Amino acid sequence: MLKHLLPLGTRDEFGRRARTKQHLIAVIQAHFKQRGLAPIATPLLENEAVFDPYQMGNYQLYRLFGNDGRTLVLRPDMTLPVARFISATNVPLPQKFGYVGDIFRVSRQLSGSYNQITQAGVELVGYASLKAEFECLTIANQLSSELIADAVEIELGDAQFAQRVVARLTGDEGEQQAILTALFDKQVPRYTKLIAKYRAQPLYDFLKAWPRLFGRPECIFKELAAALLPETVQPSLKRLQTVVAWMQQTMPEQVISVDLSSQAPQKYYTGLTFRGYSQAGAGYLFSGGRYDKLLTNFQAEAEPAVGMGLNVDLLTTLATDQQTAYAEQLIYFEPEQWSQAEAYLAKQPHAILSLADDLAGARIEAQCLNAQLIDLTGGMTND
8 A cells, every 4th residue: 555655756766676676686596597506595583593603793683582482583694594504404515505585684773774685695615615706706796797887896805814913913812802893993093002012013014004904906915015914814815816816817897906904794704705895885785705614603514615695775776776867868958948858858768957058068968878969959969
């Protein structure tokens, strides 16, 4: 009944968004099938214990009580339920899985985040080779190119780099966490104060530059090469360099950045991490990485794994906005012709108004949009 209470334009917007979302899901599922990912679905309700070791603190869970007295939650994450399913069913590994489902998180008030998010994802379980990271990055690159028109930047990081750096400074875990929190939250004055006591250590010059350690790979690697870093971080850096070189060779148009001053997307990551974002969107379109110890929460034996989640709702927003902005015709008119222009606009679903000062400016605007210019001041033109 809701649609009868909404204005026509609002109903059209809801309908367009819903159709766009279903189309994106169909494209994603077809892509997963083409890449050989087996579809997997997990229960909407999970035992809270599944998520206890990994809560990030950025959100709260929707909780309810089961008939047996146990606390159940609406799943706030897809990777952990998939890991529990694999462990409980003794699925032979390695396996490649793909999924689409909703997750539920009680977001901070006024954060601008939704409490229900549709997520699509990839879980490659049992693969220790770097080829698993390459497969996830390939899927992310191909899907982002196929689903939205905006260029997407892929940001690479490492889940262990920061912990290994601060471990070299001090054995005090509280002090380590305080430094990392200030670094990740970009609380530069507090961070500067915390590292001041390590002024005599060889790492101090690096520590001062660390909050700004993000940007193009060439610049970051040059800065890292000059730093006196502990030997324990060298495997992480070598892995990052290998991945960057591979991406530059296989997807040369892809924009890449490296960020070693930010927190991993989730606590369970153990190696390479990656995020993708568009300048037109608020938040990450996808994120993922390696988590080789995840299954140890459900079984004694660890299994190597790499996964990735895509924010279907954010992708839908970008795709819908691009459809709205798409123009086949650009209408040029004088201010006194505004009513005439509005009447023409109402009859043309893919036309927009030109706000250029003169016809020359409108022609330039039409060329940029690759649209037909409609000149209400002097007739129709195909410029």
